[in-house]
Amino acid sequence: MTLRIGELSKLTGVHIETIRYYERIGLAPEPSRSANGYRRYGDDSVKRLNFVRRGRELGFTLADIRGLLRLVDGGDATCDQVRTITLQHVEDIAGKLADLGRMRTVLLAMADECEGGDIPECPILETLFEGGNH
Amino acid sequence: MTLRIGELSKLTGVHIETIRYYERIGLAPEPSRSANGYRRYGDDSVKRLNFVRRGRELGFTLADIRGLLRLVDGGDATCDQVRTITLQHVEDIAGKLADLGRMRTVLLAMADECEGGDIPECPILETLFEGGNH
DNA sequence: CTTGACCCTGTAGGTGCTACGGGGTGGATA
């Protein structure tokens, strides 16, 4: 079973340009070509690309994913290594969650002080101008 | 009171390169220059740059901040407009919080299935390869 | 024979900086 890039794209939900981009940066291997120069992909490409897509959906960086794929390809992937990468990523996410939560709190507090009328003196702007130091 | 770029940087916590970058993209007005070509800033610059920095810390995009500054500069900023921008931004943040929360849940569930031993068959990798469709 | 869907390549743009290279300025020190 061989696929052209558009079919691979539809099967995986990854845009054609993104597939070519992954190839360019060496994240996906260069596929074989048919006589007219079109890329030809097999089942393994679907699997690999789905792996990349799911990794991205879970917020892994392309570098993370590259590392995971190397582990898989090297055949020496141990649960421990994969788990470590995953848990590190969970920590990064926890940090972002905390940051965003703080932002939301501050923003809501600012919006709360603001009755939203037609007046030009806005407490939100004042907070931004005068508010907390770095 | 006039400041050089390094002093402005220290007062606001914004890197010198970033200040020049803001100037280049038209977010900060072009300052006057002293005889040797150095940029000279006044109090208003400190205020404005602090505004930008606080906006960034709260996750506003530079485009948002540009919009807010235009409202301020035009003198026709109403509370309502500012509040709308702010609440829109809160919604964006809520979306990101939800996304990250989902990621974390999935990642922790995966890590949980993995005992982390030395074995090569890793449930995390299997989930990434076989897991949910798009 | 033309239309249309698909494919190719290469490059530029977007976001928000950061880093680097190569050079000038101005005051203190040896």
Added chain:
DNA sequence: TATCCACCCCGTAGCACCTACAGGGTCAAG
């Protein structure tokens, strides 16, 4: 006076992760 240093200038390229062209080829159907 030489030289050192902190500071300033400018312009460009790089980072992550794509997306969007521009300008062209291929192939089957109508």
